[in-house]
Amino acid sequence: MDLVSSLNEQQAEAVRTTEGPLLILAGAGSGKTRVITVRIAYLISERQVPPHQILAVTFTNKAAGEMRNRVANLLKGFQLNSAPLLATFHSLCVRILRQDIEKLDDGYTRSFTIYDTDDSQRVLKACIKDLGLDEKKIVPRVVRSVISAAKNRGEDVQLFTSSVEQTDEKQAAYAKIFRLYEERLLRANALDFDDLLIKTVKLLRVSQETRDKYNDRFKYILVDEYQDTNSLQLALITFLTEKQQNICVVGDDAQSIYGFRQADIRNILEFEQHFPSAKVIKLEQNYRSTQTILDAADAVIGNNLNQKKKKLWTQNPGGERILYCQAVDGEAEARFVASKIEAHRSRDASKRIAVLYRTNAQSRLFEEALRRFRIDYNIVGGFSFYERAEVKDVVAYLKLILNPDDDIALLRVINTPSRGIGKASIDELQSMARQTNGSLWSAIGDVVEGRSTAFAPRAKNAIVAFWNTIEKLKAKAEGFAGTDKPVSETVIAAIDDSGYSQMLREENTDEAEGRLENLEELVNAAADYDKDPEGGLREFIDHAALTSDTDKYDGNAGVTLMTIHSAKGLEFPIVFIVGLEDGVFPHSRSVNNPKELEEERRLAYVAITRAEELLYITHSMRRRFYGDEITAEPSQFLNELPLELIEDLSRGPSWLSYARSYGMGSEKRTPVTTIDANVHEKPRAVYTGKTYNSADAIAEFFKNKGGRASRTGETFSRSSDVSRPSTGYDRLRAAASENARTGRSDRDDDAFVPGSHVRHAKYGKGLVLRREGTGDNVKLTISFPGFGQKKLIQKFANLERA
DNA sequence: AAGTAAATTTTTTTT
């Protein structure tokens, strides 16, 4: 078998370069996964590397599973006596910690519990309450993200506390909560997601013995999606590869979309500094998409200032134009998408289709429309199976079997199903636990053994009954060990003996019926661990904690709905990118931060490059938001697409027809200078997507206006001849805003108050959103259709009422 | 203590 013969020159080189540090810069669709899997197979079959010495790290279980399958396929017919380890960062850490965490000697034991985001947040909520802080001002969710960010920067409590501005009341409170949170986690023998990495890195740092052990175990290490690694992950890799330096990382800086999780794009940009003597191989031939799709992706990403230059090319045909639709509202957008999907499916049902959106909340409308069209779909994300209340409840019983000190698990189920232990009893137990600095379970033990007089007979009986339930469950689980169904029988016992199934049956509703079915699913999932010699109850629970919803993506599904983040690494013949609206995509929380806006743009790049043959983009003019309907403006990313690549399927006039008559029309009369002509070879309309949203930039622009025309000034100074858009789009917009707008226009020409409509020489008509400052310093935030939000100084902006 | 009504919050993105 010749593994490398099917690869192009660069790919083959990447496979053959097995020794020393190697960075593979792999553009979208350049056969990255193929290179990784062939490389693993090559190491085993050509270089006689024992499989267990190979470690490949990914971010999702799904990616790991996919690689496992492909490697198995490549090595079919080989007799192997071990397997390469294909793991996520988190599952790798759990593996290491389950063996060696006690070497840290910091109180944690090998039977530690994993707390997911929800569990962490519950702990934090309790911490905030117990510290007597105002829950209105200190939001658990925010505290969690602050602490998580600190942890991912590599800061512990001490470091965080000293780095915090002590005079800042909130920051000081966060530090206090952080400290208490860590204490509570330790007492419960629990680690949160971030701790899994932190503890592993710490272990490798302090224990030469452990470091040697894993260096000797893993002689060849591969890391996928390297652009998404953070400093902790870099530290982990650095320690693991200390001896051999056989580290191969694969990534694409243009697809870095996890900055919010502290992913540091510098890891990939500075790989050669971190690993001297590193070799770099670029994969630039795209095998996935049509030229049209690549041109569109390239044009959008070209607006980012921070990027490594690379030129993706393809031998694929040009393909069809990008299909575009502007809908009147979210429902119409979903209807358009569903009807197009229906048409495609009836023509050729083998073509997989994806609907990609920025936020999970957008899925609902598309689900409803697809159901109405009777189209089967698969949805990824949102509410994960393991996040369902009934599943988490039963898993909590299982967690208590292995670690009764897990307070969060205990609180979850102490009165579910209700067994007469109410708020008052729980409060009492918690104060007992606080006094002895023990867990709730130890407090319950005190009650059972009569060391507490705080409870009335009825309450005491209820607590004893709960204690009995858990103790019996523990005994039963031990009894199942050694049988042929240790895990699934234990799960069944947890469901039945806890009274949970009885509770659901008595409810006698369709909803309860569905919950029972979910629990049956849980038993099925557990059964997989019965067969596996390496799988026990512990592994099953870990799996439940570390399995994201992205992992259950069904690669064979005809229609899949998911966020763009979840879609990374996937490809589809037909892709719909929906909700291309200002504030939705790019997200409103990112528009005012240039760094985050660039990340949004990379997200757009990822979305576009998922498409193989056909790409649809849609947006709607109105959208429901927190219950009320608002006017939605076209995304600035639309302006960054080459208009000639787009075909308009909108009913009636649209942003595109508006943009065309405006941009193309003026182009005929005067050649248009593009702002970043070096990036785009083709002449483009004045819609360069360049934003002038800082006060300085605006002032600069208007200064240029009167004098010598600079390149940017030139683009702008021509705008007077297009200041009266008379297209249908304008009328359409006017009609729409008539109904939609909540503000009022002012009778005074000078008062551009929020809600009023204005006209700007360059941007045309817009809606005033915010007004700040007084006198000459009045700044207005205005949303312009097709340009997004702009912050303008009223004095310079030369606005008219519209 | 449990069920219901009222009030409040929620929309980034994920291991």
Added chain:
DNA sequence: AAATTTACTT
């Protein structure tokens, strides 16, 4: 608009 949390009632 929907979901979650809190606050009243029995």
